[in-house]
Amino acid sequence: MEITCQSPPRPPQQLQPDSSNSGFSELEARLDPKLAELVKEIKDYQLTHGNLLKWVRYESSTQAPAAGTSVSITPTKFHRRCFDQAWGLQELMSELYIRAAADEDWLGSVFKPLLAQDPLLGPLWDVHLKVKMAGTVQEICCGIFRTDYMLHANGEDVLLKQVEINHIAVAGICHASNVSAMHRHLDRIQDSNNQDGHISKLPLKNESILNVVSMLGEAHRLYSPTIPRQQPACILMIVQPYNFNIADERPIEYSLWDKGIPCFRCIWNSVLTQTTLADDRTLLFRPSICSSEFEVSVIYFRAGFETHEYDDAGKATRLRLEVSRAIKCPDVLTHLTTFKIVQQALTAPEIVKKFLSSRCEDIKRVLETFMPMHLLDSSNEGLEMRRIAKNPNDAVKYVLKPNLEGGGHNIYRKDIPQFLANVPEDIWHNYILMRLIEPPATSGTLMIGDGVYEGEVVSELGIFATVIWRKQAARESHHTTTLEILMNKAAGWSFKSKPRPVDEMSVAKGYGCFDSPELVD
Amino acid sequence: MEITCQSPPRPPQQLQPDSSNSGFSELEARLDPKLAELVKEIKDYQLTHGNLLKWVRYESSTQAPAAGTSVSITPTKFHRRCFDQAWGLQELMSELYIRAAADEDWLGSVFKPLLAQDPLLGPLWDVHLKVKMAGTVQEICCGIFRTDYMLHANGEDVLLKQVEINHIAVAGICHASNVSAMHRHLDRIQDSNNQDGHISKLPLKNESILNVVSMLGEAHRLYSPTIPRQQPACILMIVQPYNFNIADERPIEYSLWDKGIPCFRCIWNSVLTQTTLADDRTLLFRPSICSSEFEVSVIYFRAGFETHEYDDAGKATRLRLEVSRAIKCPDVLTHLTTFKIVQQALTAPEIVKKFLSSRCEDIKRVLETFMPMHLLDSSNEGLEMRRIAKNPNDAVKYVLKPNLEGGGHNIYRKDIPQFLANVPEDIWHNYILMRLIEPPATSGTLMIGDGVYEGEVVSELGIFATVIWRKQAARESHHTTTLEILMNKAAGWSFKSKPRPVDEMSVAKGYGCFDSPELVD
Structure with a gap:
């Protein structure tokens, strides 16, 4: 469910100027007037708030055209009880996965049957082994996670069921915040006469950007160089080239600068030329835009999760980053837990019990969200x-x-x-x-691709988490790694909806929309 | 110098996807690497902050493509002394014009030779006469002004000279704020290693949006309905249809909502159908987007300044708005002072003296900025x-x-x-x-149209003003209107630069760029 750069957005099919100077007149005629008015509001809101996808392949030397992401016109109903359940579970879910990531032996056994043949797993496991051989210089790790859920109709009952987990280059942080703010604006302009108890009806506020920035800032603070240095420290965001989805990355960068923390982007393919590894494994970065050299405090991966990125240079890239003293967001072992085989292995009650010790109630809460x-x-x-x-x-x-x-x-x-x-x-x-998760029937109104969809929709709730932990490598005498959790919280939500007949949920591919939940009892 | 809807932006000429997936590689090869890096930063900054022009003629039913406004890559040098002079003058300049607007007899004599033939002046003056006949129901007026200046090289000396004044539908409020914030961001990412005294070097901060919203909010507060009513009050922004420059209007609207003040847009052509005038001349507005009716507190004109808008319906539109109880931003007489003939008439020392009484020092300060x-x-x-x-x-x-x-x-x-x-x-x-004003030589780097211009540039400084005043109609016995100024302040700046060889300064037409001044002694 990540947005990757493989299917960049395209201009609408008819890109000749409309001679009537009113490209949307046709839509206006078809739609209910109030809906047409909402569509106009949304277009302008997206344009002025940067909720856009960049037309990277239509970029000229100085112009980067862009158009709005697909969004739902109105929030879509979702069970409050299930939302609260997912939110309340997130801390436990994050703990389960970072404990799994810390158990190298268990991970190794899970991956064993796939190691020889999976083209992404192999290189990543190899990086892990090389880092292990080099010895740890950074005990702190951090992560931005997202657990995705859907509602499952089980007779009369509606249950929360896990779709998947995402632990690297998690997307939607900014879009989710934006769509929440947009729905709150649309709500107030439609309902501005209603003075009483108005606020409580507003769509849910989403502070995902704020919380992610706050976690990265804390990790930056926790980073301490071995040797006091002259150069300042920066957070390094590793990004994919030609990314049309910069609107989901840039706001995090700007917010870090606003907190006084330098944050630079480095394209995956440029890591080997723009960074060096000092003898003490400090990672040094030279931005193209200024003459200074920076010591990297935190490496925030928004790239490096796709198989094609791991050619020889890609393997060397990940190794250099991983072996460095910088705090990784996330480290390679945590990255590895995003493989479906780990999700599957963690459906076994005895495994959940192994990682969450004997906390029976917690174990039960986690297990009941898993589909077979x-x-x-x-x-x-x-x-x-x-x-x-x-x-x-x-x-x-x-x-x-x-x-x-x-x-x-x-x-x-x-x-x-x-x-x-x-x-x-x-x-x-x-x-x-x-x-398959079989969601109950819900209706929605989506502004998707080149039209408006009104009908049955299926929604997916993602809960973001921000986590920082300290991992003390296993001593030779016993294999248990000591894990100290320094931060672990639910950090916001993402909510996406798609027409019911469509199976895959991908906003970038035009199958789904960013949405916000209208919580109902 | 207003941005109007007559020349909507177009997509770059080459709108076929670049097969190399890197439309800007050619530019990168031509430009200094640091400059190419800045261009990339600017493209993304504009996209994520909505500093864009909408391709209104390429709009589809649900997609409104957009691309960045032309901006300078780096701030352009401007004399601090002249900036301070313009800023310090604004209060006086606003007072001069609102006093001129209050002197109907004088205005009438200035317009007399043009009244019969000017296609815009005639309808506006006619509206004024009809409003006068109907009698005043609203004594409060407000305005958002902008006085434009350029530097004039007079031998060794550099002088501040007025280009023109703008009192209706003043543009650039949002773009100017944005470009200031953008240059401040570009500065910090280039200079982040410089810890000492860094802040003082940052490009000038611009709070034009904040101040405009604060003035409109105060006018809203000052509006008092005759009869206590059930319906809430709103600010009504009168806008042009198919406006590609909504990024310069929408942020004001959103900021008003953020202050709890409903603000709706009404297209010039829809005023007659969406508003009604109550018997007591209260203006009532029915938004398309909600079922409530609103009482209009302030009419904020971002339309109604072009000749073609004054067909019969247009005349009726302006009359209905003008005759209403709502506070006009601005009223028709203040609008009329934007005609060049008024600017010319006010170059006469005796006229300035008439309006600014016998404040000799003030009169001298105003007069010395006028070109013959x-x-x-x-x-x-x-x-x-x-x-x-x-x-x-x-x-x-x-x-x-x-x-x-x-x-x-x-x-x-x-x-x-x-x-x-x-x-x-x-x-x-x-x-x-x-x-002609003859500006001294200054160099600049502009991202303009489809390329980068490095060379001699000419800049224009605009000083925004926010003004609220109360005007008591002249009694029959004596003609002097009593004028009470309730708010009068410099509210921000706009700064535009263009390649020196180009005469006209219009960002929308692709002749100029939004810029921010680097103040030098």
Whole structure:
């Protein structure tokens, strides 16, 4: 569910000027007048607040055209109880994953069957081994996480179910804040006559940017150089080139500067030329824009999560960053926990129990949000799953997910048997079969792609988390790594909606919209 | 110098996707690397802060593409002494004009020769007469003014000289604030290592939006309905349709809402259908976006200043607004003072003395900023001006300005004789010949249109003013209107630069850039 640079936004099909000077007159005629008015308000709001996607491939030397992200016109209903449940769970969910990331032996056993063949896992695990060999110089790690949920209708009951987790280059932080502020504005202009109790009805406020910046600022403060140096410290945001989604990155950078913390961007492909590693493994960065050299306090990854980024230079890039004294957001082991196989392995109650000790109530709360899922491996359960996956009648309640980092590339329902028929059975264990979440019916109004959709929608709630922890490497005598959690909080939310008939949720690909929840009892 | 909707921005010529996925690689190769880096920073800053022009003619039903306004890459040098002089003068300049606007007899005599033929003056004066006949129901007026200056090299000396004044639909309030904030950001990222005395070097802060909103808020507060009503009050912003420059209007609207003051936009052409005038002349407004009716406290004109807007419906529109109980920003008489003929009439020392009483020092300060200018009328001075205008050798030091509201349409230097040769002599009195301001040489770096300009530039400083006053109509026995000034302050600045070879300063037409001054001693 990350927004990557693979499908940059395009201009609307008709990019000839409308001779009537009113490109939206047609829409106005079709839409309810109030809805047409809202669409106009949204266009201008997005333009003046930078809620835009950049048309990177249409950029000229000095002009970067852009247009609004897809958004819902009105907030979409979501169960307050489930929102509160997800928010309340986040601290536990983050702890579960950072404890899993600290258990190298367990992670190694989970990855073992995939190590030889997964093109992203291999390079990352290799970086981990090399860093381990070099020895730790930075015990502090930090992370910006997002856990995604959907509602699952179970008879009369509505349950909160986990879709996936994201621990690297988590997107939507800025868009989610923006859409919340936009819906609050749209609400006040529609309801400005209602003076009584107005505030309580406003769409939910989202402070995700604020909280992320505050966590990065705290990590920056915690960073202490070994040797007092002349040069100032900076946070380094590692970014992808030609990114059309800078509106989801830049506000974090500007807010850090506003707090007096220098934050520079460095394109993934430029890390090797713009940084050096000092003998004491301090990471030094030379921005193109000024003559000073900076000591990097925190490396904030918004790149380095896609397989194609790990050619030889990419491997050297990640290694240099990872082996440095800078605090990583996140470190490679935490990054590795975003693989679907880890999510699947953590559905086993005994594993959750292992990481959350014997806190029975907590363990129960975590486990009840998981949908059944299993590797198509050769275990008994795996074989049973293979049977389901091959049978069109049974497969309709499932989704097949490749064992990759992040979202996308999923195969749904009756397409599964046909898809697997073309995959050699000896690599079926690279896929996970997961019970589909079946959301209850909700209606929504989305401004999506080049039109307005009014009808049944499906929403996905993401809870952001900001975490800082200190990890003391395992002594030779015993394998347990000591973990001290310095910050762990729910930091905001992201809410996306898509027309019900569409399976994949991706705003960048035009399948979904940023939205905000209207919490209902 | 207003940005109007007559020349909407266009996409860059090459709007095919660049196959190399790097439209700016060519520029990068040509430019100094640091400058190329700054250009990238500016593109993203503009996109994420909404410093954009909307491609209104390329709008689709749900997408409104936009791209950055032309801006200077670095602040341009300007004499601190002259900046301070302009700032210090603004209160006086505003007072001069509101006193002129209050003297209906004097205004009438100034306009007399033009009344029959000027297509904009006629309708506006007619509105004034009808309002007068109806009798005043609102004594309070307010205004957002901008006085524009350039530097004039007079031998070794550099003098501040007035270019023009703007009293209606004054543009640049938001762009000027934005470019100031942008230059401050660019400065800190280039100079972040310089810890000592860094702040004092930052480009000048601009609080124009804040001050304009604060004035409108105060006017809103001062508005008192005759009869206590059920409906809430709102500020009504009268806007042009298909406006590509909404980034210069919307932030004011949003800031008013943030202060709890409803502010709605009403398109000039929709005033007659969306408003009604109650019997007591209260102006009532029905927003399309909500079911409530609002009582209009303040009418903020961002439209109604162009001749083509005054067809029969346009005349009825202005009359309904003007005759209402709402506070006008500005009223029609103040609007009328923006005609060049008023600016010219106010260059006469005895007139300035008349309005500023016998404050000799103040009168001197105002007068010394005026360049010589005169109507091409049949007075002795007018005839001497005609002689200059017809002679190519003399005309090189002059600009010929049509006697219109606002800027543009000017004829420069040696083009004047040829231009006048095609104008019947009996309408030459519709033109003003003004001594050209000759700015000293300054260099600048501008991101303009589709490229970067490095070379000699000419800058124009605008000082914004926010003014509220109470005007008690003249009694029959004596003609003096009583004027009580309730607020009068310099409210911010606008700074624009253009390549020296270009005569006209218009950011919207691609001739100039928003800039901020680097004040030098």
